[in-house]
Amino acid sequence: MSKRIYLYPIWLRFWHAINALMFLILLATGLSMQYSNPDWPLIRFDLAVQFHNIAGIIVSFNYLIFLLGNRTTSNGAYYKMNWKTLISDLIKQMNYYLFGVFKKQATPFPVNEERKFNPLQKFTYVLTMYGMMPVIIITGLALLFPELIIEKVFQSSGIFLTALLHTVIGFMLSMFLVIHVYFSTMGSSPLSNFKSMINGYHEPH
């Protein structure tokens, strides 16, 4: 068995755990509000609003910790994209997930101290953390202080457009969450990656 690699420092594990918990709360309360129905309330509306607001604020502060951590530690380097080889790298990785994994082929981008993420992971994480997260945080804060939102944007309600963007990004992040959790089962054992996020050590295949 290969040597375990310490890839997840304590701050990152805390950040990840808080993010995961808040994500679940935001997802449940967000769905409950979006599909609120007096006949079968998933979560009571006023409670859903309160919990969604609190979880949203925590996630926002947590995001600042992520930015700060990536700025001040070596963790930020894992998110640097190699744009020149991106397409071919993505194809290689997708081929592995779609076919190679069933043929017991070796992963084309094994995890090591210099490379925590494979190209597909890196691409989706960058898109999520540096693309979607800022948008959902900004739109969420705007909805928390709706008096700051421009009233009309091209004849449409500014609040509506903000809420629509917030909901669409929220949906995409929910999809990310489901897929992220599934791919986490593809470590050396189905639970190894989950253990890694507790003890900090990555177990190579």
Place this chain on the structure above:
Amino acid sequence: MRNIFLLLFFVLFAFVHKQASAQLMVDMESPPSNSEMNQTCFDCHGQKVYSFENDFSGMLERKVMNPNYVLDTGAFYQGVHRHFACIDCHSMDYEVFPHQSELRFEMMYSCIDCHGGDETYAQYNFDQIEAEFFQSVHSSRHDESFNCWMCHDPHAYKAMTHGEFKISEIVKAHNQTCIDCHNDAAQFQRITDSIRPDLAEVHSFIPKYEAHLKSVRCIECHTSQQDTMWVAHNILEKDLAVKKCVECHSSNTMLMASLYKYQSIEARQSGFLNAVILNESYVIGANRNFYFNIISIILFGLAILGIAVHVFFRIKNR
């Protein structure tokens, strides 16, 4: 074929007639009919200070007008009673100055004295408004001195008709009627000895109270809504007010039966459930897009299916 054309003609006529009948019945374009006659009154009552010649001293005196008797002439001529002469409602004896002191006790007309039982004004439902008022706490908790003029100023009344005003303007005007008393200690104590509760404190259970106050009318939650009424007047006991968020924040929002009920039907058929609300606002849980819902379910289903297939082959090739 001829019968079909006739039928279409009558349907069209009925539709046009219905549209026309929803319009304001007051001529707002032509000059006010009695402005010259009214000017005699407005010379004094249109200003904060008035002057008159004292017959005894022979001097010209200037006095401050009682603020309760100062009228905004501009607002009067923009209101629904703009063509009225002052003496249509007030005693002709007011033409004499100084006014006789007993004129202060003249009986005032209420809305129903002129508008009640009159088919001409049927679209405004005055009789139903009166019936609702008698059921409301404004009537049951107070004596007869609580009349229409407690809330509505006949000298400046504007009909906030649907279609001619934006929802936000209607909400602001209708809520101002409530706020004028319920947020003003002096006005509030005209009819009660109790201490006026602070509105923001009473409504502290509503997140973003100020935003709600700008977007929905007080009567949405505080009245028993009747389908035929645009402005419900049956103000309920406070314990019976709507307190459940989901009454509005759901796809079958009660706002569609009250605030938004006269908005165009076409707007509701553009894919968005309750799209009409989007014209002016956004109500969480009430605005849903049918197509977005379908697309999101399909995408989520595909993701789950993809994962299921992947799991299957992973297990099979283990």
